Amino acid sequence: MQIRGKILSISCNVAEVCIIRENTACESCSACPKKMGIRDIITVAAINGIRIGQEVVLRETRNWFIKNKIVVALLAFVLGIILTELISTIVSFGAYRTEFDLLGGGLITIIIMMVLRIKRPRYLFKIALAEGGKD
Numbered sequence: 001m002q003i004r005g006k007i008l009s010i011s012c013n014v015a016e017v018c019i020i021r022e023n024t025a026c027e028s029c030s031a032c033p034k035k036m037g038i039r040d041i042i043t044v045a046a047i048n049g050i051r052i053g054q055e056v057v058l059r060e061t062r063n064w065f066i067k068n069k070i071v072v073a074l075l076a077f078v079l080g081i082i083l084t085e086l087i088s089t090i091v092s093f094g095a096y097r098t099e100f101d102l103l104g105g106g107l108i109t110i111i112i113m114m115v116l117r118i119k120r121p122r123y124l125f126k127i128a129l130a131e132g133g134k135d
Helices: 029-036 069-090 098-118
Strands: 002-011 014-019 041-045 054-060 125-133
Touching: 014 054, 014 125, 041 125, 069 098
Parallel strands: none
Antiparallel strands: 002 014, 002 054, 014 041, 054 125
16 A cells, blocks of 8 residues: 655654645645644654655555464464474373363464564554655
8 A cells, every 4th residue: 555645854763744635636735734634644764865845655564464463363373283283293292182282272373473563563654755845
């Protein structure tokens, strides 16, 4: 998903970008906070060479794994059960218990969800393309 925006401010490694609505009549970003409210201003990671007032194209930073957490959790649970079954065939526990399978599936699911939580992007959008702006 790509969104057009105009840079309002830059500080350190963070830029505030006002989203330009494609279906408005004026497409003027200077009036955006007045007519659309503060919620249309987002923060993104700044890149070198951008200036205030420059139009940029924003791209989403979330990947497939983060978008589909439920599918990843189900796959992790099934993978955990399969790994537990493989370990139980190699190492003899003395008795077969289904609780071991559920425990293995649950542990792998928790580990995968923690990794997804740690690896999530800091900002929802990143600057993909910087277009010319007015000085």
